[in-house]
Amino acid sequence: MSSYSSSSASSNSPCAACKFLRRKCMQGCIFAPYFPPEEPQKFFNVHKIFGASNVTKLLNELLPHQREDAVNSLAYEADARMKDPVYGCVGAISVLQQQVQLLQxxxxxxxxxxxxxxxxYCHPSAHAGHQQVLLPYHSSLQWSNNSDNEQMREKGGYVYGDVDGS
Amino acid sequence: MSSYSSSSASSNSPCAACKFLRRKCMQGCIFAPYFPPEEPQKFFNVHKIFGASNVTKLLNELLPHQREDAVNSLAYEADARMKDPVYGCVGAISVLQQQVQLLQxxxxxxxxxxxxxxxxYCHPSAHAGHQQVLLPYHSSLQWSNNSDNEQMREKGGYVYGDVDGS
Incomplete structure (x- = not known):
């Protein structure tokens, strides 16, 4: 995590958020520790999908030590939504749920x-005539990727379970 | 999918979005087919997390047949973020990725x-002295739930892979 003391707000360079929003990056800027000027795309994505105002509210409702994880998860969701405007990261959840079911x-x-x-082995006489060899399964699973999402889309969309599995 | 002709906008009742935003639900309202008045929480969550303006832009960039899936995936993400403001549905992705790895x-x-x-079985003489019974694994996996998220949080957060597995 970038500490605030070493963040862009303490230098002459505004953070990526303030630069994008064309405002002065003040001491205590809530975005500065998480949106360094060298990562402009991170803020662009988060702002486009969630809006700077909503992100500010969300960060203000969290404890300081939770904010970096929150920003990173928002950036992950935003990136997924930019790549797949229909399903976003929910597409990945659906593919992973199917992988878990198939593997199980x-x-x-x-x-x-x-x-x-x-x-x-314990009762060899009971299976004396058994000659059939039960070969191991070889999983054909691959990690989720865009082609999976395409296949899912062709099938007419995902079925979403609850996030908490309830 | 609710067809627009049967949506709330064609009746006297405004859709959940227009009702929340206190505006007249006009014929052609982009929210009406997906936010019926009987599901006010769905719009409330989506608006709180993404903002009505961002959702409008996103829906306008999609083809009409893609919009219901997009709204449902946004509602899923918004619901997850309301329940878990730090990790949102990215927490579920991380838990599922670990389940896949463990199951594999x-x-x-x-x-x-x-x-x-x-x-x-094919070469019994080669294993004539072998008496050790290799018992099956019994997976201790459970579907992702909030306690998993709590455990993850205690460990200091998630490691996110790319959505497309790259």
């Missing part, structure tokens, strides 16, 4: 097969 | 064990 299903199947082998 | 690790281990059993 594959793991359950692998465990069921392992149990069969384990039982046949 | 467990699946790889289960598959490796399956391969050992499969080999010992």
């Amino acid at each position: 299903k594959e793991l359950d199947a692998a465990n069921a097969n392992l149990l069969k082998y384990a039982c046949s | 690790k467990e699946l790889d281990a289960a598959n490796a064990n399956l391969l050992k059993y499969a080999c010992s």
